[in-house]
Amino acid sequence: MPSSDSPHYTLADLTQRHEAIWQTYIDHEFVRRLADTSLPESCFRHYLQQDYRFLIHFARAWGLAVYKSPDLFELRRAFEALKAIVDTELDLHVGFCRQWGISERELAELEEERETLAYTRFVLDCGHRGDLLDLHVALAPCLIGYGEIATRLLEQPTTVLEHNPYREWIEMYAGEDFQSAMRDEIEWLDRALSDVSTERFEQLAAIFRDATRLEIDFWQMGLNAVRSS
Ligand SMILES: Cc1ncc(CN)c(N)n1
Structure with missing residues (x-):
């Protein structure tokens, strides 16, 4: 636990500050059922x-991070993250949706759920x-x-990989590309949080708590969509 005069906060202090909410997110029923294959396909x-x-x-949020970057180092970093989402994660996602019988046209036309709207606009608002x-x-x-979540799922004995229709999803997020992006981000956050004041940390912890609650939603x-699609 950081001392009050020289806090040296890290990302771990953010997750510990909202431990119960964090656990609800990473161990959500959707995730558990995806791992044991009991999640209805309509939900996924x-x-x-x-x-x-x-x-x-x-x-778009990483595009905003490009705009908010104060120097060339940060600008390059945010630009690389934006490129990775557009060129890799979204590409993989579209291919993945195709395997699940969801066409690109369908994706482009679908109506945004309130949970999607709330979460994404919250993130953009924090950035603005x-x-x-x-x-x-x-x-x-x-x-x-x-x-x-993905590494936990691969490690825990209750996860079924054989004949699991969601296996590719688990392996994508447990894969080296995503994991290395995660490690870089932890490093960035640990560095940036190391010299914030206690007051500033509390402001940031409130943002972290609300974004985590929106992930839970x-x-x-997904879980509520048992019969909707
Ligand atoms: C809602 C949500 N949160 C996080 C991720 C991981 N990029 C995602 N694909 N979707």
Whole structure:
């Protein structure tokens, strides 16, 4: 625990500050059922469709990070993250949706759910109102959470990989590309948080808490779609 005169906060302090909410997110029923194969396919399909919209706005948020970058180092870093989402994650996602019988046209036309709207606009609002660190903290549950979820799923004995229709999803987020992006982001956040004051940390912790709550709502939206698609 950091001392009050020289806090030296890290990302771990953010997750510990909201431990119960963080655990609800990374161990959500959607995730558990995806791992033990009991998740209805309609839930996963709905999640995939909405996640397409999420990733579009997520890319826009990194575009905002480019704009908010104060120097060439940060500018390059945000630009690389934006490129990775547009060229890799969204490309993989579209291919993945195709395998699940969801066409690109369908993706382009689908209506945004309120949970998608709330989460993505919250992140963008944090970036508009705040600085680069506010934006990174709003984005952290997304990148750090999915990386942690996927590695946990691969490690835990209750996960079924054989004949699991969601196996590719688990392996994509547990894969080296995503994991290394997650490690880079943890390093960035640890560096940036190391010299914030206690007051500033509390502001950032509130952003982190709300973004995590919105991730929980996103899982729940998928789970609620038992018969909707
Ligand atoms: C809702 C959500 N959160 C996080 C991720 C991981 N980029 C995602 N694809 N979708």
